[in-house]
Amino acid sequence: MLYCHKCKVTVLGTPRRCPLCQGDLKGGAADEENVFPVIPPLPASLKRRLLTFIAFGTIAVAVISVALNFALPFGNSTNADSGPVFWSFFVIAGLASLWLSFLVINNQWWNIPKIIFLQLFVISILVLLWDFFTGFRRWSLDFVIPILFSCSMIALAVFANVRKLKVQDYIMFLGIISVISIFSLLLIIFHVVTIIYPAMICFTLSIISLAFLWLFEGKSLGEELRRRMHL
Amino acid sequence: MYAVKWSRLDNAAKIFPPSTSKTDTKVFRFSCELYAAVDAETLQYALNTALEQFPFYRMIIRRGFFWYYFEKSDIQPVVREEYKPPCAPLYDVNRKNLLFEITWYRKRINLEIYHALSDGVGALQFLRTIVYYYLLRKHAGEIDENTRMDDNNASDEQRSRDAFDTYYARDKGKAHKLPKGASDTNVSGAYHVRGERFPESRLGVIEGHVSAAAVLQKAHEYHATLSEFLTTVLFCSLSEGMTIRDRERPVTITIPVDLRKYFSTPSTRNFFSVINVTHDFSAAGSSNQGSFDAVLTGVKAAFKALLKPEKLHDRLIQLLSLEHAFAIKVVPLFFKVPVLRNAAWKAEKEQSAGLSNIGKITMPEAMVPYIRLFNIFSSTRGPHICLCSFEDTLVISFASPLVSSDVQRSFFRTLSNCALEVEIVSNTADLGV
Numbered sequence: 001m002l003y004c005h006k007c008k009v010t011v012l013g014t015p016r017r018c019p020l021c022q023g024d025l026k027g028g029a030a031d032e033e034n035v036f037p038v039i040p041p042l043p044a045s046l047k048r049r050l051l052t053f054i055a056f057g058t059i060a061v062a063v064i065s066v067a068l069n070f071a072l073p074f075g076n077s078t079n080a081d082s083g084p085v086f087w088s089f090f091v092i093a094g095l096a097s098l099w100l101s102f103l104v105i106n107n108q109w110w111n112i113p114k115i116i117f118l119q120l121f122v123i124s125i126l127v128l129l130w131d132f133f134t135g136f137r138r139w140s141l142d143f144v145i146p147i148l149f150s151c152s153m154i155a156l157a158v159f160a161n162v163r164k165l166k167v168q169d170y171i172m173f174l175g176i177i178s179v180i181s182i183f184s185l186l187l188i189i190f191h192v193v194t195i196i197y198p199a200m201i202c203f204t205l206s207i208i209s210l211a212f213l214w215l216f217e218g219k220s221l222g223e224e225l226r227r228r229m230h231l
Numbered sequence: 232m233y234a235v236k237w238s239r240l241d242n243a244a245k246i247f248p249p250s251t252s253k254t255d256t257k258v259f260r261f262s263c264e265l266y267a268a269v270d271a272e273t274l275q276y277a278l279n280t281a282l283e284q285f286p287f288y289r290m291i292i293r294r295g296f297f298w299y300y301f302e303k304s305d306i307q308p309v310v311r312e313e314y315k316p317p318c319a320p321l322y323d324v325n326r327k328n329l330l331f332e333i334t335w336y337r338k339r340i341n342l343e344i345y346h347a348l349s350d351g352v353g354a355l356q357f358l359r360t361i362v363y364y365y366l367l368r369k370h371a372g373e374i375d376e377n378t379r380m381d382d383n384n385a386s387d388e389q390r391s392r393d394a395f396d397t398y399y400a401r402d403k404g405k406a407h408k409l410p411k412g413a414s415d416t417n418v419s420g421a422y423h424v425r426g427e428r429f430p431e432s433r434l435g436v437i438e439g440h441v442s443a444a445a446v447l448q449k450a451h452e453y454h455a456t457l458s459e460f461l462t463t464v465l466f467c468s469l470s471e472g473m474t475i476r477d478r479e480r481p482v483t484i485t486i487p488v489d490l491r492k493y494f495s496t497p498s499t500r501n502f503f504s505v506i507n508v509t510h511d512f513s514a515a516g517s518s519n520q521g522s523f524d525a526v527l528t529g530v531k532a533a534f535k536a537l538l539k540p541e542k543l544h545d546r547l548i549q550l551l552s553l554e555h556a557f558a559i560k561v562v563p564l565f566f567k568v569p570v571l572r573n574a575a576w577k578a579e580k581e582q583s584a585g586l587s588n589i590g591k592i593t594m595p596e597a598m599v600p601y602i603r604l605f606n607i608f609s610s611t612r613g614p615h616i617c618l619c620s621f622e623d624t625l626v627i628s629f630a631s632p633l634v635s636s637d638v639q640r641s642f643f644r645t646l647s648n649c650a651l652e653v654e655i656v657s658n659t660a661d662l663g664v
Contacts, residue, residue: 007640007655008647009439015660019437020640035264035438036658037336039316041431108325168302227237227302228295231560 002027058095065091097126112159117173120152138194141187146198149181150205157209167220172228175213175221181206238290238301242395242554243501244347248292248299249568250575251322254432254632257346258318259609259617261358262339266603269335270369274310277364278333282308285357285499287391291327292347297564299347304329312336316433317658318610318630321345333361338603340365346501351589351607351617352489353499356390358605359594366598378595385497394490394498398544399551421483421509421583422473424613427634429662436608436630437639440654441646443591443625449649453527457618458588459534461627462486462508463527465586465616468641470512470521483509485582489590490547493540504546506537507581579612584638589619614638634662 002011002025004018011018011025012033018025069088104118124145131140153174160170184202187193213221240248251257282288290301306329313336321330322345330345331354342358349357363380429435450460462484469482490502510529512521536542553559559567592605605621608628617628627646629639636659647653 004655007644007653009643009653009655012654012656013660015657017660019655019657019659020636020643022636032337033656035262035337035339035656036317036436036661037313038661039314111325227293227300229297230239230295230300231297 001033002029058099062088062092062095093130097130100126112163113156113165113170113173116152116155116159117177120148120177124148138192141199142193142195143198146184146187146193146202149177149184150198150202152177153181153205153209167217168224171213171217171221171224174209178206178209178213181209236303238287238391239393240292240299240301240347241393241501242551243350243503245298245554246571246575247345247347248322248324249571251320251345253320254428255612256318256320256322256610258321258343259346259351259354259607260317261342261344261351261354262606263358263362264339264603264606265366265601266338267601268338269340271310271312271335273365273369274333274335274340274361276368277361278308278310280364281357281360284360284387285390286387287500288331288348288357289329290348291329292322293327294324294564297560297562297567299564308333310335313339313341316431317436317608318343318434322347331357346609348501349499350487350489350501350503351587351609352491352503353501355589355592355605355607355619356499359592362594362602363598366601370601374597378597380595381593389497390499392496392498393500394494394496394502395547395551397496397498398494398547399555420480421581422469422477422480423583424469424472424631424633424635424638428632429634432632433662434608434610434630434632435634435636435657435659435662436628437636437643437655437657437659438606438608439627439629439643439646440604440656441625441627441651443620443623445651446625446646449651453524455527455531456534457625458486458586459527459530461588461616461618462534462586463523463530464642464645465584465614465638466510466526466530467521467523468638468645469583469614471641472635472637473512478512481509481511482583483507483581485585487585487587488538488543490543493543494547504543504550506533508533508537582613584613585609585611585615587615587617589617592619592621594621616642 002013002015003009004011004021004023004025006023007018007020009018009020012030012035014029014031014034015025017023065088069086101119101122104122105115108114124140127140127144127148131138156170156174156177159165160174181202184199184206187199188196188203193199247257286303287301289304289306291304291306292299293302304327306327308329308331310333313334321328321332321343330348332343334341334343340358340362342354342361344354344357359380367374367376367378446460447457450457453460455463465484466482470478473482485505485507487503487505490504491498494502496502508530510526562570587607587609589607594602599622602621604624604626605619606626606628607617607619608630609615609617611630612632614629614631614633617630619626627643629642631639643653643655
């Protein structure tokens with residue numbers, strides 16, 4: 001037991017100075033009187049350090065590619081009269097897309113259904129944008145987006161089954177993806193897509209998935225909706 | 232089987248998830264110090280048994296479209312030796328984990344709990360039950376097995392009920408307007424203690440143990456209650472570190488009020504309100520505005536005015552009608568979060584310090600010889616005092632994220648200068664400053 005003559009208080013434990021006035025303590029310190037364990041400072045996490053390096057690399061690559069773009073002669077030799085080619089823009093857009101997709105899943109690595117759900121939407125929108133700004137040849141609608149939606153539904157169903165997930169942990173994600181997938185029929189009806197097979201598969205899967213949800217998990221889906229939407 | 236029970240967040244809890252951050256985790260710790268070292272196995276048994284009576288503590292928080300909600304989980308809590316700093320984060324929006332944790336260190340049993348789940352008085356019921364089962368088994372031969380907790384007749388369902396909801400009636404929604412000038416209305420920009428903070432947003436805790444009877448006697452000498460007396464000491468301690476410029480700002484101490492004292496309920500969920508007691512030190516130089524007696528007079532008047540049951544009831548209805556307003560209900564959570572966060576930030580700007588008095592804690596008489604003290608403290612952004620007493624030991628826990636211990640020194644020196652014997656124990660020596 002220690003004593004601080006300035007504060008006139010007894011001090012328990014093993015501090016070297018008075019916790020109140022940082023003054024000298026008299027008496028014998030006793031370790032068994034400590035009521036708080038010493039918790040060492042947390043080491044900087046590996047993930048954090050890795051992230052810092054990648055972020056640094058991204059900025060460096062972006063700046064260097066812009067510099068090279070301007071330093072080297074514009075355009076290419078095959079069609080010299082097509083004007084300057086700002087290829088560095090694609091590098092930056094590509095890096096930005098990667099980061100956007102990465103940041104969306106940041107901090108929830110263990111929630112696989114949620115990652116599938118979020119990535120599906122982020123990648124779909126990015127793919128659509130890329131297609132649109134590179135001449136809109138509709139490869140995004142023809143192939144990528146219907147295939148992504150089909151794969152997501154299958155992946156969610158398989159994952160939920162294998163990992164024996166609780167219904168409320170994936171039902172909303174699967175439900176929303178399936179409902180949106182129905183719209184792939186519109187792509188076919190209004191001749192938005194020229195190659196109909198991926199969209200057709202997507203539509204078929206969505207109907208099967210919705211039928212499954214309604215017939216087997218209808219009650220759970222209703223309860224989950226009621227919970228999530230309570231006012 | 233799909234029989235998941237769920238529940239809404241109560242009125243007070245709604246503010247916590249949006250305003251939780253690394254620097255203010257909204258976690259508080261209730262500890263019980265025994266005379267003998269804690270046995271982990273018995274503690275685990277006690278926790279499992281107590282949890283059967285408090286099923287609500289198994290809840291986790293999830294995000295809905297309009298509000299957060301509690302969802303029952305089947306996560307089994309495991310007691311551990313204390314392994315992280317006091318009041319470290321428990322709630323993470325992306326993780327599904329329980330909102331409380333039981334740890335032990337030497338002779339102490341610690342219950343850390345996220346504030347959305349319960350307030351101090353509710354958590355105390357849980358901790359007492361755990362300690363009760365722990366001692367009953369640990370000292371099976373010595374303690375009569377017919378020893379009962381005095382207040383154990385509430386059902387699980389009663390304990391899990393939202394007491395705010397019980398006392399809300401729509402026809403009484405037209406609350407009387409609060410009189411102007413009362414210090415529970417907005418005080419813009421109260422004085423804040425500034426300074427360096429502990430690394431890693433850790434919390435510095437300085438506990439003072441004093442004789443409850445001696446402090447009470449001292450308070451009675453001033454014709455004040457314990458809360459009034461210690462609030463005044465805190466006011467004066469805060470004023471000591473103030474510059475002349477600081478004195479232009481009012482000092483406001485936030486005091487949580489346990490509504491169970493005014494509106495009876497067996498609920499162990501949140502059921503509290505807060506009052507803000509303000510003192511203006513700006514005229515202290517010219518008059519005796521800053522003297523102990525002057526502050527005490529102000530504090531006593533404020534307590535009397537703010538703690539009237541009808542006043543607390545009005546405030547309750549006011550807050551509840553806000554929550555029940557349809558226009559607010561239908562805003563998606565995504566938009567509510569920044570608004571709630573802003574409201575919490577505004578409320579914080581009006582606070583200089585906090586003082587919570589949990590009051591006297593009782594245990595069955597046969598168990599008293601095994602328990603040294605109870606203690607509570609809470610995560611906070613500024614200085615925050617929590618009081619509770621067990622038998623004759625009053626524990627005053629001073630928690631603060633600030634490295635400076637000026638306010639604490641002044642506070643405890645005031646007590647020791649009143650010829651009170653103060654015993655200090657803290658974690659601040661090992662916080663790496």
